[in-house]
Amino acid sequence: MRLLTRSMAVAASAVIALSAAPATAAPQLVVNGTFAAGTAPWWNSANTSMTVESGRLRVNVTGGTANPWDAMVAQNAIPLTQGKSYTLSFDASASAPVSAVTTVQLADAPYTNTLTKAISLTTTSKRFSFPFTSGLGTPAGQVSFQLGGGAGFSFFLDNVSLTEQGASGPVGMTNGFYVDPNSNPATWVRNNPGDSRAARIQSSIASKPMARWVGGWSGDVGASVLAYVSAADSADKLPVLVAYNIPGRDACGGHSGGGAGSEAEYRAWISAFASGIGDRPAVVVIEPDSLGDFACMDAAAIQARNRMLTYATEQFRDRAPNTWAYLDAGNAGWVPAATMAARLGDAGVGNIRGFAVNVSNYYPTGQSATYASAVNTALGGGAKWVIDTSRNGKGSNGEWCNPAGRQIGTPAQLGGDGGTEMLLWVKIPGDSDGNCGIAPGTPAGQFSPDIAIRLIDGT
Numbered sequence: 001m002r003l004l005t006r007s008m009a010v011a012a013s014a015v016i017a018l019s020a021a022p023a024t025a026a027p028q029l030v031v032n033g034t035f036a037a038g039t040a041p042w043w044n045s046a047n048t049s050m051t052v053e054s055g056r057l058r059v060n061v062t063g064g065t066a067n068p069w070d071a072m073v074a075q076n077a078i079p080l081t082q083g084k085s086y087t088l089s090f091d092a093s094a095s096a097p098v099s100a101v102t103t104v105q106l107a108d109a110p111y112t113n114t115l116t117k118a119i120s121l122t123t124t125s126k127r128f129s130f131p132f133t134s135g136l137g138t139p140a141g142q143v144s145f146q147l148g149g150g151a152g153f154s155f156f157l158d159n160v161s162l163t164e165q166g167a168s169g170p171v172g173m174t175n176g177f178y179v180d181p182n183s184n185p186a187t188w189v190r191n192n193p194g195d196s197r198a199a200r201i202q203s204s205i206a207s208k209p210m211a212r213w214v215g216g217w218s219g220d221v222g223a224s225v226l227a228y229v230s231a232a233d234s235a236d237k238l239p240v241l242v243a244y245n246i247p248g249r250d251a252c253g254g255h256s257g258g259g260a261g262s263e264a265e266y267r268a269w270i271s272a273f274a275s276g277i278g279d280r281p282a283v284v285v286i287e288p289d290s291l292g293d294f295a296c297m298d299a300a301a302i303q304a305r306n307r308m309l310t311y312a313t314e315q316f317r318d319r320a321p322n323t324w325a326y327l328d329a330g331n332a333g334w335v336p337a338a339t340m341a342a343r344l345g346d347a348g349v350g351n352i353r354g355f356a357v358n359v360s361n362y363y364p365t366g367q368s369a370t371y372a373s374a375v376n377t378a379l380g381g382g383a384k385w386v387i388d389t390s391r392n393g394k395g396s397n398g399e400w401c402n403p404a405g406r407q408i409g410t411p412a413q414l415g416g417d418g419g420t421e422m423l424l425w426v427k428i429p430g431d432s433d434g435n436c437g438i439a440p441g442t443p444a445g446q447f448s449p450d451i452a453i454r455l456i457d458g459t
Contacts, residue, residue: 029078030143033090033160047071047148056091056158059145063152068101071148073155076107078162080114082137085382089129089161092145094121095154100147104132104162107142116380117350125156129317130350132382170238170281170322177209177412178237180228184447185430197449201430204456209412210390210425211240211285214273216258221245221269225276233280240283240412240424242359245269246308250289252296263304270312274319284325285386285426286312286352288359291343292330310348317351326386329355332363332371333396341378353421354384360427362396362406365389369418376419387416388426394458402437402451407458429455 031041035052044050047062048071061071080086088104098121105113115132143162147155180186185206189198218224225241232239247266249259260266277284290309294302309327316325327349329340344355355375358368365387372385393407408429410416416423430452432442442448 027163029086029162029164030075030160033162034158041077042073042075044073045069045071048073053156056156059147059155059157061147061153061155063150065148065150068146068149069144072144072146073157074107074142074144075160076140076142078104078107078141078143079139080104080134080136080141081164082134084164085131085133085384086162086164087129087131088115088143089127089159091125091127091158092119092121093123093125093156095123095156096151097122098150098153100145100155102128102130103142103144103146104134105142105144106136106138107140112136115382121155125158127159127314127318128350130382131353131384135381170283170324171414173281173322174232174238175236176238178232178235178239179207179209180212180239183210183212184428185452188430188447188449192449195449197453200456201449201452204408205429205452208425209237209240210428211242213242213244213428215244216260220272222272222276225273226278229277229280229282232282238281238283240285240426241277242285242426243270243273243287243312246287246290246305248297248301248305249287250293252293263308266308267311270308271315271319274312274315274323277316277320277323279320279322282320282323283386283422283424284316284320284323285356285359285424286316286325286327288328288356288426289330290328291340291347292328292334294343306346306348310346310351313348313351324384325352326354326356326384327352328359329357329372329375329385331358331361332367333361333398337371337374338378341375344375344379344383349379349383354386356386356388356424356426358388358392360388360391360433361400362392362394362403364392364395365410365420365423366417367395368392369416369420372420373418384421385419386422386424387420389423390425390427390429391455393455399437401433402439402442404438404454405459406455408455 035057047065048059050059059073065071100119102117103113104115105111114135117130189202189206192198229239245260247259316323357372368387376383389409391406392409410423413423430447432439432446434444439448439451
């Protein structure tokens with residue numbers, strides 16, 4: 001699948017230093033998650049012993065057991081409501097590199113689980129965070145760490161948290177989606193008031209909520225993002241942004257190559273991006289195409305990309321608490337669902353809200369939702385997803401670069417087919433995919449009123 005191209009709209013609004021009111025803290029369902037009160041009510045099974053050491057739980061695990069659940073530490077009496085969304089988070093390490101399993105499940109037979117995640121532990125403490133939607137309704141749930149099935153080691157655990165995700169998160173902090181007054185279509189309309197196409201482009205495209213793409217062209221990324229989310233915050237609207245600056249972008253030779261010059265440069269850039277949002281409400285799609293173009297990358301490049309994407313998810317988790325972030329997961333015609341799920345897992349999707357599909361592509365919403373659901377199932381369930389509907393009004397004809405006969409799709413809304421969390425205009429309708437198709441003379445990211453009108457008319 002040839003890679004897709006992006007808008008390169010530049011932030012033009014002034015910095016407005018505003019702060020959103022902090023979200024109300026969700027009730028903590030785990031008792032004594034910091035082990036400040038000793039070990040109770042945590043319990044340990046056979047083949048383990050536990051104690052509090054230097055303010056964290058230390059569990060000594062006997063080797064030679066057959067199964068993960070043959071050596072475990074857990075807490076019971078966890079109340080769960082079916083259909084509600086939760087996040088399990090904790091800091092963990094081990095005396096040697098090992099694998100373990102964490103679950104949220106029934107405390108008694110048949111031990112039905114609603115979250116099961118394999119975790120890779122090293123001697124360095126790492127923060128793990130797993131969002132999920134409970135398939136159980138019970139006052140007798142259990143959070144467990146299953147440590148058997150391998151050699152003996154010591155397991156270290158701290159800051160265990162299980163909270164219900166805010167019923168609405170950034171959606172509940174705002175009143176509808178933000179319309180970018182400086183999007184490429186809006187800027188063109190403003191600069192061409194006498195053009196006969198301006199009114200139609202304004203009413204059908206420029207007046208609709210769409211994403212602001214942020215990349216190397218955005219200048220001081222922290223200031224640029226701050227200006228944008230602050231303007232949205234002052235209007236009580238939810239902004240949608242796209243982080244698009246991964247090194248080696250568009251690796252398969254598409255029209256949108258570029259990105260940060262090094263891994264260190266990218267880390268600084270994405271950290272500043274997340275800090276620019278701060279505690280303001282936002283939606284962010286992280287690095288379109290970055291998990292789809294592995295066929296054009298060697299193993300070292302893939303490992304570096306996974307490191308950078310994982311770091312990005314950690315930055316939004318830690319620096320932008322009222323942001324729902326979504327890793328890009330390609331589209332229904334590109335990477336098989338199970339393969340994409342594995343890539344998302346390696347890239348840190350467990351740290352954030354979920355993933356996005358169909359960014360800058362044309363697959364119908366129903367087909368995209370079916371694909372996203374399959375990806376989520378392969379992930380183990382619990383992730384959320386959004387769909388780009390900016391240009392999928394007539395579906396895909398198999399072409400990706402300014403194809404004829406396409407049409408704008410459903411404008412941004414909450415909810416969608418098959419469990420979709422949001423429908424969004426991520427790609428900006430009217431922005432060229434490159435020097436190709438119906439716009440052979442229009443570079444990638446440049447707005448074309450001719451493309452826009454054809455998307456309005458479906459021609």
